[in-house]
Amino acid sequence: MAAKTRQKPDAPDASDRVSRIREGVTAAILEHRLLPGTKLGEDEIGEIYGASRTLVRTALQQLAHEGIVNIEKNRGAFVARPTPADAREVFEARRLIEPTIVDHAIDSVSPAWLDRLGQHLAEEREAELRGDARASVRLSGEFHRLVAEMSGHSIYLGFLKELIARSSLIILLYRRHDTPACGTDHHAGIVAAIRKRDKQAARAQMLSHLREIEAELFLKDPAADELRLADVLGA
Amino acid sequence: MAAKTRQKPDAPDASDRVSRIREGVTAAILEHRLLPGTKLGEDEIGEIYGASRTLVRTALQQLAHEGIVNIEKNRGAFVARPTPADAREVFEARRLIEPTIVDHAIDSVSPAWLDRLGQHLAEEREAELRGDARASVRLSGEFHRLVAEMSGHSIYLGFLKELIARSSLIILLYRRHDTPACGTDHHAGIVAAIRKRDKQAARAQMLSHLREIEAELFLKDPAADELRLADVLGA
Protein backbone atom coordinates (compact mmCIF):
# COMPACT_ATOMS: atom_id res chain seq x y z
CA MET A 1 0.00 0.00 0.00
CA ALA A 2 2.02 2.96 -1.19
CA ALA A 3 -0.13 5.74 0.27
CA LYS A 4 3.04 7.54 1.22
CA THR A 5 2.50 10.46 -1.08
CA ARG A 6 -0.64 11.53 0.73
CA GLN A 7 0.09 14.34 3.17
CA LYS A 8 -1.84 16.10 5.87
CA PRO A 9 -3.82 19.13 4.69
CA ASP A 10 -2.01 21.48 7.00
CA ALA A 11 1.31 19.77 7.51
CA PRO A 12 3.42 21.79 9.92
CA ASP A 13 6.66 21.18 8.06
CA ALA A 14 4.89 21.63 4.76
CA SER A 15 7.60 21.48 2.17
CA ASP A 16 5.58 22.71 -0.77
CA ARG A 17 6.38 26.10 -2.12
CA VAL A 18 3.08 27.79 -1.37
CA SER A 19 3.44 26.99 2.32
CA ARG A 20 6.97 28.30 2.34
CA ILE A 21 5.81 31.62 0.95
CA ARG A 22 2.88 31.76 3.33
CA GLU A 23 5.03 31.06 6.34
CA GLY A 24 7.71 33.47 5.23
CA VAL A 25 5.27 36.33 4.82
CA THR A 26 3.50 35.44 8.04
CA ALA A 27 6.79 35.53 9.91
CA ALA A 28 7.68 38.87 8.34
CA ILE A 29 4.36 40.34 9.40
CA LEU A 30 4.39 38.91 12.89
CA GLU A 31 8.00 39.93 13.45
CA HIS A 32 7.02 43.46 12.57
CA ARG A 33 9.21 43.64 9.51
CA LEU A 34 6.15 44.41 7.43
CA LEU A 35 3.96 47.06 9.01
CA PRO A 36 0.16 47.08 8.72
CA GLY A 37 -0.94 48.77 5.53
CA THR A 38 2.16 47.73 3.62
CA LYS A 39 1.45 46.67 0.10
CA LEU A 40 2.40 43.14 -0.81
CA GLY A 41 3.10 43.20 -4.52
CA GLU A 42 2.94 39.87 -6.27
CA ASP A 43 6.05 40.43 -8.37
CA GLU A 44 7.96 41.63 -5.34
CA ILE A 45 7.20 38.56 -3.24
CA GLY A 46 7.57 36.23 -6.17
CA GLU A 47 11.06 37.46 -6.83
CA ILE A 48 12.06 37.05 -3.19
CA TYR A 49 10.96 33.45 -3.05
CA GLY A 50 11.86 32.59 -6.62
CA ALA A 51 8.29 31.66 -7.42
CA SER A 52 5.84 32.73 -10.05
CA ARG A 53 2.89 34.95 -9.27
CA THR A 54 0.53 31.99 -9.42
CA LEU A 55 1.97 30.55 -6.23
CA VAL A 56 2.28 33.92 -4.54
CA ARG A 57 -1.36 34.61 -5.25
CA THR A 58 -2.41 31.30 -3.69
CA ALA A 59 -0.41 32.07 -0.58
CA LEU A 60 -1.84 35.58 -0.29
CA GLN A 61 -5.38 34.25 -0.61
CA GLN A 62 -4.75 31.87 2.24
CA LEU A 63 -3.34 34.69 4.36
CA ALA A 64 -6.39 36.78 3.53
CA HIS A 65 -8.59 34.01 4.82
CA GLU A 66 -6.51 33.91 8.01
CA GLY A 67 -7.23 37.59 8.44
CA ILE A 68 -3.71 38.98 8.50
CA VAL A 69 -3.83 40.23 4.91
CA ASN A 70 -6.51 42.22 3.13
CA ILE A 71 -7.05 41.80 -0.58
CA GLU A 72 -8.71 44.72 -2.33
CA LYS A 73 -10.08 44.03 -5.75
CA ASN A 74 -7.88 45.30 -8.55
CA ARG A 75 -5.61 46.96 -6.02
CA GLY A 76 -3.65 44.18 -4.45
CA ALA A 77 -2.85 42.68 -1.08
CA PHE A 78 -1.99 44.68 2.02
CA VAL A 79 -0.95 43.76 5.53
CA ALA A 80 -4.12 43.90 7.58
CA ARG A 81 -4.71 46.80 9.95
CA PRO A 82 -7.05 45.39 12.60
CA THR A 83 -9.26 47.98 14.24
CA PRO A 84 -9.76 48.11 18.00
CA ALA A 85 -13.18 46.60 17.40
CA ASP A 86 -11.56 43.70 15.58
CA ALA A 87 -9.18 43.29 18.48
CA ARG A 88 -11.99 43.05 20.99
CA GLU A 89 -13.76 40.47 18.86
CA VAL A 90 -10.66 38.35 18.53
CA PHE A 91 -9.98 38.30 22.23
CA GLU A 92 -13.58 37.64 23.09
CA ALA A 93 -13.51 34.62 20.82
CA ARG A 94 -10.31 33.41 22.42
CA ARG A 95 -11.80 33.77 25.88
CA LEU A 96 -14.67 31.62 24.74
CA ILE A 97 -12.70 28.90 22.98
CA GLU A 98 -9.44 28.48 24.82
CA PRO A 99 -10.78 27.46 28.22
CA THR A 100 -12.64 24.66 26.47
CA ILE A 101 -9.48 23.72 24.62
CA VAL A 102 -7.46 23.27 27.80
CA ASP A 103 -10.25 21.10 29.11
CA HIS A 104 -9.83 18.79 26.15
CA ALA A 105 -6.07 18.97 26.40
CA ILE A 106 -6.25 17.66 29.95
CA ASP A 107 -8.47 14.83 28.80
CA SER A 108 -5.89 13.65 26.31
CA VAL A 109 -2.72 14.50 28.21
CA SER A 110 0.27 12.17 27.92
CA PRO A 111 3.89 12.15 29.13
CA ALA A 112 5.10 12.93 25.63
CA TRP A 113 2.92 16.03 25.49
CA LEU A 114 4.02 17.17 28.93
CA ASP A 115 7.62 16.88 27.80
CA ARG A 116 6.84 18.94 24.76
CA LEU A 117 5.18 21.62 26.85
CA GLY A 118 8.08 21.73 29.32
CA GLN A 119 10.53 22.04 26.47
CA HIS A 120 8.52 24.89 25.04
CA LEU A 121 8.48 26.75 28.35
CA ALA A 122 12.26 26.49 28.43
CA GLU A 123 12.48 28.00 24.96
CA GLU A 124 10.21 30.84 25.99
CA ARG A 125 12.29 31.59 29.09
CA GLU A 126 15.44 31.61 27.02
CA ALA A 127 14.02 34.00 24.44
CA GLU A 128 12.84 36.29 27.18
CA LEU A 129 16.27 36.30 28.80
CA ARG A 130 17.82 37.21 25.48
CA GLY A 131 15.34 40.07 25.26
CA ASP A 132 14.40 38.81 21.82
CA ALA A 133 10.96 40.36 21.43
CA ARG A 134 10.35 38.82 18.01
CA ALA A 135 10.99 35.29 19.22
CA SER A 136 8.92 35.97 22.32
CA VAL A 137 5.86 36.93 20.35
CA ARG A 138 6.24 33.95 18.07
CA LEU A 139 6.79 31.47 20.89
CA SER A 140 3.92 32.87 22.89
CA GLY A 141 1.59 32.19 20.01
CA GLU A 142 3.05 28.74 19.53
CA PHE A 143 2.32 27.86 23.13
CA HIS A 144 -1.37 28.37 22.63
CA ARG A 145 -1.31 26.44 19.39
CA LEU A 146 0.52 23.61 21.14
CA VAL A 147 -2.24 23.29 23.71
CA ALA A 148 -4.82 23.27 20.92
CA GLU A 149 -2.95 20.51 19.10
CA MET A 150 -2.85 18.60 22.34
CA SER A 151 -6.63 18.78 22.62
CA GLY A 152 -6.93 16.74 19.45
CA HIS A 153 -9.89 18.85 18.37
CA SER A 154 -9.18 19.81 14.78
CA ILE A 155 -11.98 22.35 14.47
CA TYR A 156 -10.89 24.27 17.52
CA LEU A 157 -7.30 24.02 16.33
CA GLY A 158 -8.17 25.57 13.00
CA PHE A 159 -10.11 28.39 14.60
CA LEU A 160 -7.41 29.07 17.12
CA LYS A 161 -4.67 29.21 14.50
CA GLU A 162 -6.57 32.03 12.86
CA LEU A 163 -7.16 33.80 16.15
CA ILE A 164 -3.51 33.50 17.16
CA ALA A 165 -2.27 34.99 13.91
CA ARG A 166 -4.61 37.92 14.29
CA SER A 167 -3.74 38.32 17.95
CA SER A 168 -0.05 38.54 17.25
CA LEU A 169 -0.68 41.32 14.78
CA ILE A 170 -2.97 43.09 17.24
CA ILE A 171 -0.50 42.85 20.07
CA LEU A 172 2.24 44.32 17.95
CA LEU A 173 -0.07 47.16 16.93
CA TYR A 174 -1.68 48.10 20.21
CA ARG A 175 0.78 47.09 22.87
CA ARG A 176 0.89 49.77 25.54
CA HIS A 177 4.28 49.34 27.13
CA ASP A 178 7.05 47.45 25.47
CA THR A 179 6.50 44.61 27.86
CA PRO A 180 7.54 41.42 26.17
CA ALA A 181 4.24 39.90 25.04
CA CYS A 182 2.46 37.89 27.67
CA GLY A 183 4.28 36.73 30.76
CA THR A 184 5.91 33.34 30.62
CA ASP A 185 4.80 32.81 34.20
CA HIS A 186 1.20 32.52 33.04
CA HIS A 187 2.10 29.80 30.61
CA ALA A 188 4.01 27.96 33.31
CA GLY A 189 0.99 28.17 35.58
CA ILE A 190 -1.26 26.74 32.90
CA VAL A 191 1.14 23.89 32.26
CA ALA A 192 1.25 23.17 35.98
CA ALA A 193 -2.53 22.95 36.07
CA ILE A 194 -2.52 20.64 33.08
CA ARG A 195 0.09 18.48 34.76
CA LYS A 196 -2.17 18.19 37.79
CA ARG A 197 -5.19 17.46 35.59
CA ASP A 198 -6.93 20.30 37.36
CA LYS A 199 -9.43 21.44 34.74
CA GLN A 200 -10.99 24.18 36.82
CA ALA A 201 -7.63 25.77 37.58
CA ALA A 202 -6.47 25.42 34.00
CA ARG A 203 -9.58 27.08 32.62
CA ALA A 204 -9.36 29.89 35.16
CA GLN A 205 -5.71 30.54 34.49
CA MET A 206 -6.17 30.52 30.74
CA LEU A 207 -9.02 32.98 31.08
CA SER A 208 -7.16 35.39 33.32
CA HIS A 209 -4.11 35.08 31.10
CA LEU A 210 -6.14 36.19 28.08
CA ARG A 211 -7.77 38.97 30.04
CA GLU A 212 -4.41 40.26 31.11
CA ILE A 213 -3.06 40.29 27.59
CA GLU A 214 -6.04 42.29 26.40
CA ALA A 215 -5.79 44.62 29.39
CA GLU A 216 -2.26 45.54 28.37
CA LEU A 217 -3.49 46.77 25.02
CA PHE A 218 -4.48 50.32 24.24
CA LEU A 219 -7.70 49.83 22.33
CA LYS A 220 -8.80 53.35 21.61
CA ASP A 221 -12.32 54.12 20.61
CA PRO A 222 -12.97 53.75 16.87
CA ALA A 223 -14.64 57.17 16.86
CA ALA A 224 -11.54 58.73 18.37
CA ASP A 225 -9.51 56.91 15.77
CA GLU A 226 -11.50 58.50 12.98
CA LEU A 227 -11.05 61.89 14.55
CA ARG A 228 -7.33 61.49 14.84
CA LEU A 229 -7.11 60.43 11.23
CA ALA A 230 -9.11 63.49 10.20
CA ASP A 231 -6.80 65.59 12.33
CA VAL A 232 -3.74 64.27 10.57
CA LEU A 233 -5.25 64.73 7.15
CA GLY A 234 -6.51 68.21 7.98
CA ALA A 235 -3.15 69.37 9.31
CA MET B 1 -17.17 59.75 -5.41
CA ALA B 2 -16.86 56.75 -7.69
CA ALA B 3 -16.19 54.20 -4.96
CA LYS B 4 -18.93 52.07 -6.41
CA THR B 5 -16.65 49.31 -7.59
CA ARG B 6 -15.42 48.54 -4.07
CA GLN B 7 -17.36 45.69 -2.56
CA LYS B 8 -17.53 43.92 0.77
CA PRO B 9 -15.03 41.07 1.19
CA ASP B 10 -17.73 38.49 1.71
CA ALA B 11 -20.69 40.02 -0.03
CA PRO B 12 -23.67 37.67 0.11
CA ASP B 13 -24.79 38.46 -3.40
CA ALA B 14 -21.22 38.52 -4.59
CA SER B 15 -21.42 38.99 -8.30
CA ASP B 16 -17.88 38.06 -9.22
CA ARG B 17 -17.38 34.86 -11.06
CA VAL B 18 -15.41 33.00 -8.42
CA SER B 19 -18.21 33.48 -5.91
CA ARG B 20 -20.75 32.29 -8.40
CA ILE B 21 -18.83 29.07 -8.92
CA ARG B 22 -18.31 28.63 -5.20
CA GLU B 23 -21.96 29.14 -4.41
CA GLY B 24 -23.09 26.94 -7.25
CA VAL B 25 -20.94 24.04 -6.14
CA THR B 26 -21.88 24.61 -2.50
CA ALA B 27 -25.55 24.48 -3.38
CA ALA B 28 -25.03 21.32 -5.40
CA ILE B 29 -23.27 19.64 -2.50
CA LEU B 30 -25.72 20.78 0.15
CA GLU B 31 -28.70 19.83 -1.97
CA HIS B 32 -27.28 16.37 -2.26
CA ARG B 33 -26.83 16.52 -5.99
CA LEU B 34 -23.15 15.82 -5.51
CA LEU B 35 -22.53 12.98 -3.09
CA PRO B 36 -19.55 12.84 -0.73
CA GLY B 37 -16.53 11.39 -2.46
CA THR B 38 -17.54 12.69 -5.87
CA LYS B 39 -14.64 13.99 -7.87
CA LEU B 40 -14.82 17.63 -8.86
CA GLY B 41 -12.79 17.91 -12.04
CA GLU B 42 -11.51 21.36 -12.89
CA ASP B 43 -12.32 21.18 -16.57
CA GLU B 44 -15.74 19.74 -15.82
CA ILE B 45 -16.74 22.58 -13.51
CA GLY B 46 -15.07 25.17 -15.69
CA GLU B 47 -17.13 24.11 -18.66
CA ILE B 48 -20.37 24.25 -16.66
CA TYR B 49 -19.77 27.80 -15.50
CA GLY B 50 -18.00 28.97 -18.62
CA ALA B 51 -14.89 29.86 -16.68
CA SER B 52 -11.27 28.96 -17.04
CA ARG B 53 -9.50 26.60 -14.66
CA THR B 54 -7.85 29.49 -12.86
CA LEU B 55 -11.15 30.65 -11.42
CA VAL B 56 -12.37 27.14 -10.70
CA ARG B 57 -9.22 26.41 -8.72
CA THR B 58 -9.69 29.54 -6.64
CA ALA B 59 -13.24 28.55 -5.84
CA LEU B 60 -12.26 24.99 -4.95
CA GLN B 61 -9.51 26.19 -2.65
CA GLN B 62 -12.01 28.36 -0.80
CA LEU B 63 -14.37 25.43 -0.47
CA ALA B 64 -11.52 23.30 0.83
CA HIS B 65 -10.87 25.89 3.51
CA GLU B 66 -14.56 25.77 4.42
CA GLY B 67 -14.21 22.06 4.90
CA ILE B 68 -16.78 20.78 2.43
CA VAL B 69 -14.22 19.84 -0.21
CA ASN B 70 -10.99 17.92 0.12
CA ILE B 71 -8.09 18.62 -2.19
CA GLU B 72 -5.59 15.79 -2.63
CA LYS B 73 -2.31 16.69 -4.19
CA ASN B 74 -2.03 15.71 -7.84
CA ARG B 75 -5.36 13.94 -7.61
CA GLY B 76 -7.92 16.68 -7.54
CA ALA B 77 -10.82 17.93 -5.45
CA PHE B 78 -13.51 15.71 -3.94
CA VAL B 79 -16.68 16.37 -2.02
CA ALA B 80 -15.73 15.95 1.63
CA ARG B 81 -16.81 12.84 3.48
CA PRO B 82 -16.93 13.91 7.12
CA THR B 83 -16.33 11.12 9.61
CA PRO B 84 -18.51 10.64 12.67
CA ALA B 85 -15.62 12.07 14.69
CA ASP B 86 -15.68 15.18 12.51
CA ALA B 87 -19.41 15.43 13.04
CA ARG B 88 -19.05 15.33 16.81
CA GLU B 89 -16.38 18.03 16.68
CA VAL B 90 -18.51 20.29 14.53
CA PHE B 91 -21.52 20.03 16.78
CA GLU B 92 -19.49 20.48 19.91
CA ALA B 93 -18.09 23.68 18.46
CA ARG B 94 -21.57 24.87 17.57
CA ARG B 95 -22.81 24.15 21.08
CA LEU B 96 -19.99 26.30 22.38
CA ILE B 97 -20.34 29.22 20.01
CA GLU B 98 -24.00 29.59 19.17
CA PRO B 99 -25.36 30.26 22.67
CA THR B 100 -22.90 33.13 22.88
CA ILE B 101 -24.00 34.34 19.47
CA VAL B 102 -27.66 34.58 20.47
CA ASP B 103 -26.56 36.54 23.51
CA HIS B 104 -24.95 39.11 21.26
CA ALA B 105 -27.88 39.04 18.88
CA ILE B 106 -30.19 40.03 21.71
CA ASP B 107 -27.87 42.87 22.62
CA SER B 108 -28.14 44.36 19.16
CA VAL B 109 -31.73 43.45 18.33
CA SER B 110 -33.80 45.89 16.29
CA PRO B 111 -37.27 45.95 14.71
CA ALA B 112 -35.77 45.51 11.27
CA TRP B 113 -33.98 42.36 12.37
CA LEU B 114 -37.05 40.97 14.04
CA ASP B 115 -38.95 41.48 10.80
CA ARG B 116 -36.24 39.68 8.93
CA LEU B 117 -36.36 36.76 11.34
CA GLY B 118 -40.14 36.54 11.17
CA GLN B 119 -40.00 36.55 7.40
CA HIS B 120 -37.46 33.78 7.48
CA LEU B 121 -39.62 31.64 9.75
CA ALA B 122 -42.46 32.01 7.27
CA GLU B 123 -40.22 30.82 4.45
CA GLU B 124 -39.16 27.82 6.49
CA ARG B 125 -42.75 26.87 7.28
CA GLU B 126 -43.67 27.15 3.64
CA ALA B 127 -40.81 24.94 2.49
CA GLU B 128 -41.71 22.38 5.12
CA LEU B 129 -45.33 22.34 3.98
CA ARG B 130 -44.18 21.79 0.42
CA GLY B 131 -42.11 18.88 1.69
CA ASP B 132 -39.14 20.40 -0.10
CA ALA B 133 -36.29 18.78 1.82
CA ARG B 134 -33.58 20.59 -0.12
CA ALA B 135 -35.00 24.00 0.63
CA SER B 136 -35.56 23.00 4.25
CA VAL B 137 -31.92 22.11 4.81
CA ARG B 138 -30.77 25.29 3.14
CA LEU B 139 -33.17 27.54 5.02
CA SER B 140 -32.38 25.86 8.31
CA GLY B 141 -28.72 26.72 7.86
CA GLU B 142 -29.59 30.24 6.82
CA PHE B 143 -31.53 30.77 10.03
CA HIS B 144 -28.45 30.18 12.13
CA ARG B 145 -26.38 32.39 9.87
CA LEU B 146 -28.99 35.11 10.16
CA VAL B 147 -28.72 35.11 13.93
CA ALA B 148 -24.95 35.28 13.65
CA GLU B 149 -25.17 38.26 11.31
CA MET B 150 -27.51 39.88 13.77
CA SER B 151 -24.91 39.53 16.52
CA GLY B 152 -22.60 41.82 14.59
CA HIS B 153 -19.63 39.71 15.61
CA SER B 154 -17.67 39.12 12.43
CA ILE B 155 -15.33 36.51 13.88
CA TYR B 156 -18.14 34.37 15.19
CA LEU B 157 -19.97 34.85 11.92
CA GLY B 158 -17.02 33.58 9.93
CA PHE B 159 -16.59 30.56 12.16
CA LEU B 160 -20.26 29.75 12.11
CA LYS B 161 -20.49 29.94 8.33
CA GLU B 162 -17.89 27.22 8.17
CA LEU B 163 -19.64 25.14 10.82
CA ILE B 164 -23.00 25.48 9.11
CA ALA B 165 -21.65 24.33 5.76
CA ARG B 166 -20.09 21.29 7.36
CA SER B 167 -23.21 20.62 9.42
CA SER B 168 -25.43 20.59 6.38
CA LEU B 169 -23.20 18.02 4.76
CA ILE B 170 -23.13 15.96 7.95
CA ILE B 171 -26.89 16.04 8.36
CA LEU B 172 -27.41 14.86 4.82
CA LEU B 173 -24.94 12.03 5.40
CA TYR B 174 -25.94 10.76 8.79
CA ARG B 175 -29.59 11.63 9.17
CA ARG B 176 -31.40 8.72 10.80
CA HIS B 177 -35.00 9.13 9.68
CA ASP B 178 -35.93 11.28 6.77
CA THR B 179 -37.24 13.87 9.18
CA PRO B 180 -36.96 17.24 7.52
CA ALA B 181 -33.82 18.69 9.09
CA CYS B 182 -34.36 20.41 12.40
CA GLY B 183 -37.84 21.37 13.48
CA THR B 184 -39.04 24.81 12.57
CA ASP B 185 -40.67 24.98 15.98
CA HIS B 186 -37.27 25.24 17.61
CA HIS B 187 -36.37 28.19 15.47
CA ALA B 188 -39.67 29.84 16.30
CA GLY B 189 -38.97 29.33 19.99
CA ILE B 190 -35.55 30.91 19.69
CA VAL B 191 -36.98 33.90 17.86
CA ALA B 192 -39.61 34.28 20.55
CA ALA B 193 -36.91 34.35 23.22
CA ILE B 194 -34.95 36.92 21.21
CA ARG B 195 -38.08 39.01 20.88
CA LYS B 196 -38.52 38.94 24.65
CA ARG B 197 -34.82 39.78 25.13
CA ASP B 198 -34.61 36.74 27.36
CA LYS B 199 -30.98 35.74 27.04
CA GLN B 200 -31.14 32.78 29.36
CA ALA B 201 -34.07 31.23 27.52
CA ALA B 202 -32.50 31.95 24.13
CA ARG B 203 -29.23 30.30 25.09
CA ALA B 204 -31.01 27.29 26.54
CA GLN B 205 -33.22 26.84 23.52
CA MET B 206 -30.35 27.17 21.11
CA LEU B 207 -28.39 24.58 23.05
CA SER B 208 -31.19 22.06 23.22
CA HIS B 209 -31.94 22.67 19.57
CA LEU B 210 -28.38 21.76 18.63
CA ARG B 211 -28.41 18.75 20.91
CA GLU B 212 -31.57 17.51 19.31
CA ILE B 213 -30.17 17.84 15.81
CA GLU B 214 -27.13 15.84 16.79
CA ALA B 215 -29.26 13.26 18.59
CA GLU B 216 -31.13 12.60 15.37
CA LEU B 217 -27.92 11.62 13.64
CA PHE B 218 -26.58 8.11 13.45
CA LEU B 219 -22.93 8.66 14.29
CA LYS B 220 -21.59 5.17 14.22
CA ASP B 221 -18.31 4.37 15.83
CA PRO B 222 -15.33 4.97 13.54
CA ALA B 223 -14.08 1.48 14.36
CA ALA B 224 -17.41 -0.01 13.33
CA ASP B 225 -17.18 2.07 10.17
CA GLU B 226 -13.84 0.52 9.32
CA LEU B 227 -15.25 -2.91 9.96
CA ARG B 228 -18.22 -2.36 7.73
CA LEU B 229 -15.99 -1.06 5.00
CA ALA B 230 -13.75 -4.11 5.35
CA ASP B 231 -16.87 -6.26 5.24
CA VAL B 232 -18.00 -4.76 1.99
CA LEU B 233 -14.57 -5.08 0.44
CA GLY B 234 -14.17 -8.64 1.69
CA ALA B 235 -17.52 -9.76 0.35
Add this chain to the structure above:
DNA sequence: CGGGCGAAGATTGTATAAAGTTTCGCCTGT
Protein backbone atom coordinates in the same frame (compact mmCIF):
# COMPACT_ATOMS: atom_id res chain seq x y z
C1' DC C 1 -5.50 -17.77 -16.57
C1' DG C 2 -3.70 -14.38 -13.14
C1' DG C 3 -0.35 -10.82 -11.99
C1' DG C 4 2.83 -7.33 -12.98
C1' DC C 5 5.12 -4.16 -16.00
C1' DG C 6 4.74 -0.27 -19.33
C1' DA C 7 3.05 3.11 -22.34
C1' DA C 8 -0.79 6.13 -23.59
C1' DG C 9 -4.33 9.16 -21.93
C1' DA C 10 -6.11 12.24 -18.74
C1' DT C 11 -5.67 15.48 -15.05
C1' DT C 12 -3.43 18.53 -12.04
C1' DG C 13 0.47 21.88 -10.97
C1' DT C 14 3.12 25.76 -12.68
C1' DA C 15 4.56 29.43 -15.64
C1' DT C 16 3.81 32.83 -19.00
C1' DA C 17 1.24 35.84 -21.82
C1' DA C 18 -2.91 38.71 -22.90
C1' DA C 19 -6.66 41.79 -21.08
C1' DG C 20 -8.65 45.05 -17.96
C1' DT C 21 -8.31 48.42 -14.13
C1' DT C 22 -6.30 51.75 -11.27
C1' DT C 23 -3.14 55.36 -10.33
C1' DC C 24 -0.19 59.01 -11.00
C1' DG C 25 2.05 62.51 -13.68
C1' DC C 26 1.70 65.95 -17.08
C1' DC C 27 -0.34 69.03 -19.96
C1' DT C 28 -3.71 72.19 -21.37
C1' DG C 29 -7.24 75.64 -20.72
C1' DT C 30 -9.26 79.03 -17.98
Add this chain to the structure above:
DNA sequence: ACAGGCGAAACTTTATACAATCTTCGCCCG
Protein backbone atom coordinates in the same frame (compact mmCIF):
# COMPACT_ATOMS: atom_id res chain seq x y z
C1' DA D 1 -1.78 79.75 -10.58
C1' DC D 2 -4.93 76.12 -10.36
C1' DA D 3 -8.52 72.82 -11.72
C1' DG D 4 -9.64 69.24 -14.86
C1' DG D 5 -8.78 65.75 -17.97
C1' DC D 6 -5.93 62.96 -20.96
C1' DG D 7 -2.51 59.27 -21.25
C1' DA D 8 0.99 56.16 -20.04
C1' DA D 9 2.89 52.97 -16.67
C1' DA D 10 2.24 49.52 -13.19
C1' DC D 11 -0.41 46.26 -11.32
C1' DT D 12 -3.96 42.86 -10.82
C1' DT D 13 -7.05 39.68 -13.12
C1' DT D 14 -7.99 36.10 -16.36
C1' DA D 15 -6.79 32.87 -19.90
C1' DT D 16 -3.80 29.76 -22.17
C1' DA D 17 0.21 26.91 -22.85
C1' DC D 18 3.61 23.78 -20.94
C1' DA D 19 5.44 20.37 -17.59
C1' DA D 20 4.83 16.90 -14.11
C1' DT D 21 2.15 13.40 -12.11
C1' DC D 22 -1.22 9.95 -11.69
C1' DT D 23 -4.52 6.59 -13.66
C1' DT D 24 -5.84 3.21 -16.80
C1' DC D 25 -5.71 -0.14 -20.12
C1' DG D 26 -3.32 -3.51 -22.73
C1' DC D 27 0.28 -6.73 -23.25
C1' DC D 28 3.59 -9.97 -21.91
C1' DC D 29 5.39 -13.33 -18.85
C1' DG D 30 4.98 -16.82 -15.40
